[in-house]
Amino acid sequence: MLIGSLLLGIGALLGLSVLALLVGGRHWGTPLIYAAGLALSLGLLALAGAALLRDGPAQTLVLPLGLPWIGMHFRLDALAAFFLVVVNLGGAGACLYGIGYGRHAAEPLRVLPFVPAFLAGMNLVPLADDAFTFLVAWEFMSLASWVLVVAEHRGADNVEAGYIYLAMAALGTFALLLAFGLLAGPAGGYAFASMRAAHVTPLVAAAVLGLVLFGAGAKAGLVPLHVWLPRAHPVAPSHVSALMSGVMTKVAIYAVIRIVFDLLGPPVWWWGIVVMGFGGASALMGILYALFETDLKRVLAYSTIENVGFVFVGLGLALAFRADGMAAAAALALTAALLHVLNHALLKSLLFYGAGAVLGASGIRDMERMGGLIHRMPVTAVAVLGGAIGLSALPPFNAFVSEWLTFQAILLSPALPQWGLKLLVPAVGALLALAAALAATCFVRLYGIVFLGRPRSDAAAGAHETDPFSAAAMLIFAGLALLLGVVPGFALDALGAPVAAVLGVHMPAELRLPWLSIAPLAASRGTYNGLLVCLFIAGSAALVAAAIRLFAPRRTTRGPAWDCGFPDPSPALQYSAAGFAEPIRRVFGPTLFRSRTSVRMPPPGETRPARLVVHSHDLIWETLYAPVAGLVAAASTRLNVMQFLTIRRYLSLVFAVLVILLLVLALWR
Amino acid sequence: MHGLGFDIAHLLAGSLVLVSLTMLYQDRLYALLNTYTLHAVVLGLAVAWQAHLQAAPHLYITAAIALLFKAGIIPVALHRIIVRLGIHREIETVAGIGLTMLAGIGLVGLAFAVMLRVTEGAALVAREDVAFALSVVLLGLLIMVTRRNAVSQVVGFMSLENGLILAAAGAQGMPLVVEISVAFSVLIAFIVIGVFLFRIRERFDTVDVHALDRFRGERR
Incomplete structure (x- = not known):
């Protein structure tokens, strides 16, 4: 059975992490462990792919582990299979990349054993079929990733990030625990099957929705629960960053789909508004944060928040359409969301690999010190260009397709009966359009500052191309992203089964159309043909290249860079990352970040340069988190006295509590 | 089971x-120790009577253990400790005697209020025993x-432990293993605490636990 083989593979991953403990210290240990992880991930990927394409009912399995008399329930349906494909695709890429990149690890024993364990945890979550198994797998995944976040423990950043991550992860799991408790009801049916069969009151259902959005949304990075994400993702080793950003957030999205769509019963129309609202806010805020950030890996982490927002908007649309009985539209919205999950997993992994390659080659993460890397790291530059085009949602890459499908679903909103939705959905659509445009700006900035121009520091000038394994991982992912964008029909048809597993219906098959076009609704309402677009782009580019060849001088000559008339020896006069984003900061900064710019002029007669200083506030942190952190700090200062009591006082406390309990018992009945 | 048997069980447990309560207001160490010896003897008698009532011969062993260790070895050893530490003249009270006694009476009342209510339906002897x-x-x-x-702590x-053994004897069907292990754990705790007492004494010249607190740098 497929599910049994999958579980065996997960067990093998766990065994691999034990093996890594033994051989991690040797110099051949790192490549060995990653190669084995790659083989296992590929095997699991093949199994998950087979499960995705297979027709037939869900497979179930009960293992006599865990709680006595209950055991651990596992279930493999098409939705789980799709997310397993995403997880293992990301896992295989990370392992391939790690064969080369793992050499940079200062203390491999702090990383090696936990990567396979992290992969095992992420594989186990989609298979879980009862609340206990789900929460154990979920927490295992969280803790394994936490260990990887604090793997490089020398910096204060890492420790702080680990602390905040742990706090948020614990809160999130707690919220999920409460949600499952509500779903199980007083009878305590903790198996998903009994939750599916049970009917909860509307009030309880709303509470469960809120708890799930909190618990899984915190893991996915939904604004305003995102604060840990841009801190924790970048400080992990780069292939782990790729796993966390590209894959773990997707597991959180799986949790939302599983609980809200599958276990919670028929939706109410306003649920869609809540989910869409958080999604739209995440999309806009995430990309704005990304634009104003100059740490390369943090830019990528913030961009993850934007893309998670996109997925959540798709989910919210699907909920709204489903509540109003528009099955075909709901299938379209959910398909778009799932396709974006896959696309973002590919692209974000690719970009984090690129960031890791840059970090490994030059040792810097600050974009303001990079530049000109296209000459020193040509392969990385080509692969990252693919990722940047993809995440800017430009054809012929894959993210264009999923975002286009999302907008197609948004355009169906006038057919919805509720005025609230009729008015709100186009507004969210405008928000998404804004976010998509800003994302293009963000990635133009990223690519231009990092790879083009002249090096802004000696470290960037001395960079070298990355190792072949890392390069292979990046090129394969860039190729997959392009392939998905050129022939999206195959992916859309493969998504039919997971969507049908959730909604009962799926989009019409796309491969029947000529020339591999896709037409999500009807040919009259818009079609997209990635193949033709790609051919057109390739053809016109070839034509331009040929024309240049024909009319330009034959030989390439190298001259000094154009200096605008100022003979300039310093590369600092190039566009800076902050400068590029300044116009956008002028528009959004004063309202959303309360930012203001001031000029510090030197006194007359002094030769010091004037300085432009930007002050900005993270309002979400300051209004939501800082007060809570302050309260906790104040309470713990008060309680600190408890740590230094005398023995007799401790005894007295125990005694007093005992007496009070007995008194309560005596007075109660 | 009413009648003389019940009355004697009641008498012995009540004496315990x-x-x-008498131990509560003993402010000299020797007096406290002697009262504790009496406590252990009464416990031994109470357990032995339970053994007779329940016709459970293994409870005689428990009674013997109580008499031997708690009324014999431990008080003698504590005597020697007190002599060697040279603290036999010390007087100690933290709260006033009247206040402590009132608190003790209140606790006994509380124990009965809780236990008699909780154990409804159990045998009468067991109920009384558990409440005591x-x-x-x-x-x-x-x-x-x-x-x-x-030392007085x-x-x-030890007297707290006696209460546990009384409960164990009162509940019918408590296996001997449990009682023996309780007895031995008490003995081991006694040894460990004794050793610690001497270590504390060596370092601080006193066994007043306040000295420990001062040493930890208390900010009280």
Whole structure:
């Protein structure tokens, strides 16, 4: 059975992490462990792919582990299979990349054993079929990733990030625990099957929705629960960053789909508004944060928040359409969301690999010190260009397709009966359009500052191309992203089964159309043909290249860079990352970040340069988190006295509590 | 089971509580130790009577253990410790006697209020026994809380343990293994605490636990 083989593979991953403990210290240990992880991930990927394409009912399995008399329930349906494909695709890429990149690890024993364990945890979550198994797998995944976040423990950043991550992860799991408790009801049916069969009151259902959005949304990075994400993702080793950003957030999205769509019963129309609202806010805020950030890996982490927002908007649309009985539209919205999950997993992994390659080659993460890397790291530059085009949602890459499908679903909103939705959905659509445009700006900035121009520091000038394994991982992912964008029909048809597993219906098959076009609704309402677009782009580019060849001088000559008339020896006069984003900061900064710019002029007669200083506030942190952190700090200062009591006082406390309990018992009945 | 058997069980268990109350206001160490010896003897008698009532011969062993260790070896050893530490003249009270006694009476009342209500439906002897046992446990805790000398805290702990054994004897069907292990754990605790007492004494010249607190750099 497929599910049994999958579980065996997960067990093998766990065994691999034990093996890594033994051989991690040797110099051949790192490549060995990653190669084995790659083989296992590929095997699991093949199994998950087979499960995705297979027709037939869900497979179930009960293992006599865990709680006595209950055991651990596992279930493999098409939705789980799709997310397993995403997880293992990301896992295989990370392992391939790690064969080369793992050499940079200062203390491999702090990383090696936990990567396979992290992969095992992420594989186990989609298979879980009862609340206990789900929460154990979920927490295992969280803790394994936490260990990887604090793997490089020398910096204060890492420790702080680990602390905040742990706090948020614990809160999130707690919220999920409460949600499952509500779903199980007083009878305590903790198996998903009994939750599916049970009917909860509307009030309880709303509470469960809120708890799930909190618990899984915190893991996915939904604004305003995102604060840990841009801190924790970048400080992990780069292939782990790729796993966390590209894959773990997707597991959180799986949790939302599983609980809200599958276990919670028929939706109410306003649920869609809540989910869409958080999604739209995440999309806009995430990309704005990304634009104003100059740490390369943090830019990528913030961009993850934007893309998670996109997925959540798709989910919210699907909920709204489903509540109003528009099955075909709901299938379209959910398909778009799932396709974006896959696309973002590919692209974000690719970009984090690129960031890791840059970090490994030059040792810097600050974009303001990079530049000109296209000459020193040509392969990385080509692969990252693919990722940047993809995440800017430009054809012929894959993210264009999923975002286009999302907008197609948004355009169906006038057919919805509720005025609230009729008015709100186009507004969210405008928000998404804004976010998509800003994302293009963000990635133009990223690519231009990092790879083009002249090096802004000696470290960037001395960079070298990355190792072949890392390069292979990046090129394969860039190729997959392009392939998905050129022939999206195959992916859309493969998504039919997971969507049908959730909604009962799926989009019409796309491969029947000529020339591999896709037409999500009807040919009259818009079609997209990635193949033709790609051919057109390739053809016109070839034509331009040929024309240049024909009319330009034959030989390439190298001259000094154009200096605008100022003979300039310093590369600092190039566009800076902050400068590029300044116009956008002028528009959004004063309202959303309360930012203001001031000029510090030197006194007359002094030769010091004037300085432009930007002050900005993270309002979400300051209004939501800082007060809570302050309260906790104040309470713990008060309680600190408890740590230094005398023995007799401790005894007295125990005694007093005992007496009070007995008194309560005596007075109660 | 009513009649003389019940009355004697009641008498012995009640005497145990009475002796516990007496221990509360002993402010000299020797007196406290002697009262504790009496406590252990009464416990032995109570357990032996339970053995007779329940026709459970293994409870005689428990009674013998109580008499041998708690009324014999431990008081003698504690005597020697007190002599060697040279603290036999010390007087200690933390709260006033009247206040402590009132608290003790209140605790006994509380124990009965809780236990008689909780154990409805159980055999009458067992109910009385368990209620008395809880009183003894609570009084033992009270002794530990109101004392500041380490030796008298140990004595309070031992009397608390006696309460547990009384409860174990009262509940029918308690296996012998449990009782023996309880007895031995008490013995080991006694040894460990004794060793620690001497270590503390070596370092601080006193067994007043306040010295420990001062040493930890208390900010009180």
